[in-house]
Amino acid sequence: MITTYGLHKSFQQHEVLKGIDLHVAKSEIVVLLGPSGSGKSTLLRSLNGLEQITAGRIEVNGIRLDAGLPARRQAKLIRDIRRQTGMVFQQFNLYPHMTVLGNVIEGLRTVKKMKKDAAVAIGERLLDRVGLKDKMDAYPSRLSGGQQQRAGIARALAMDPQIMLFDEPTSALDPELVGEVLLVMQELAQEGMTMLIVTHEMKFARNAANRIIFMADGVIVEEAPPEQFFEAPQQERSKRFLRQLS
Numbered sequence: 186m187i188t189t190y191g192l193h194k195s196f197q198q199h200e201v202l203k204g205i206d207l208h209v210a211k212s213e214i215v216v217l218l219g220p221s222g223s224g225k226s227t228l229l230r231s232l233n234g235l236e237q238i239t240a241g242r243i244e245v246n247g248i249r250l251d252a253g254l255p256a257r258r259q260a261k262l263i264r265d266i267r268r269q270t271g272m273v274f275q276q277f278n279l280y281p282h283m284t285v286l287g288n289v290i291e292g293l294r295t296v297k298k299m300k301k302d303a304a305v306a307i308g309e310r311l312l313d314r315v316g317l318k319d320k321m322d323a324y325p326s327r328l329s330g331g332q333q334q335r336a337g338i339a340r341a342l343a344m345d346p347q348i349m350l351f352d353e354p355t356s357a358l359d360p361e362l363v364g365e366v367l368l369v370m371q372e373l374a375q376e377g378m379t380m381l382i383v384t385h386e387m388k389f390a391r392n393a394a395n396r397i398i399f400m401a402d403g404v405i406v407e408e409a410p411p412e413q414f415f416e417a418p419q420q421e422r423s424k425r426f427l428r429q430l431s
């Protein structure tokens with residue numbers, strides 16, 4: 186579903202991704218761990234076309250984007266890739282002037298040009314799925330952070346993505362609201378969604394991930410099934426990271 190080959194990303198002189206080779210299979214749940222500043226967000230943003238890659242290649246569900254391609258060709262491929270991927274950020278980014286339902290169906294109306302009734306039907310189904318059907322006419326400011334993030338997930342799902350990218354989806358939440366968002370993510374995983382998740386929730390990572398990828402300083406340091414990564418990390422850098430958590 187996702188592959189990168191020799192992916193590099195620099196901001197001016199600062200090389201943030203230093204040759205990332207990543208493979209995520211269909212229905213695989215991969216949790217990306219690493220210290221702050223290691224390039225996790227930049228990697229996710231590159232996969233979704235929010236950052237232009239400096240060198241290397243990305244393939245998302247068969248769409249191949251090469252850093253060497255002309256800019257116009259890249260722009261077209263990025264649009265195609267965005268249609269395949271849903272992204273959920275730490276900040277919920279809901280439109281404050283739209284109801285929850287309005288937020289969820291916005292993309293269906295403006296990007297997919299769907300008729301209102303059809304879009305509303307999809308929106309209601311998705312809000313039901315994330316446990317927010319009773320809030321569909323509320324404005325985001327009336328929702329808790331956990332509810333807002335669940336609405337954000339419903340909004341991403343509305344575009345029917347093949348892949349979901351999560352960048353610290355629970356980091357802005359009060360501790361007691363984290364569980365409800367993780368539960369929605371767990372359900373998505375069980376339904377077979379392909380997911381690449383940056384999180385600091387180690388219990389979730391251990392339980393939900395098929396594989397852990399540990400990044401530091403712009404490179405993948407270690408990849409392993411969660412039991413192995415947490416119980417018997419191989420690399421000194423991984424060991425240090427895990428020691429600092431406990």
Ligand code: ADP
Pocket residue numbers: 196199201219220221222223224225226227228
């Ligand atoms: P992480 O998500 O692992 O904490 P990031 O991908 O956010 O790491 O950042 C990795 C590095 O890239 C950091 O040093 C950060 O300052 C730098 N960086 C990220 N975005 C930009 C940007 N738009 N311009 C310049 N530097 C950036």
Ligand code: MG
Pocket residue numbers: 225226227352
């Ligand atoms: Mg980040």
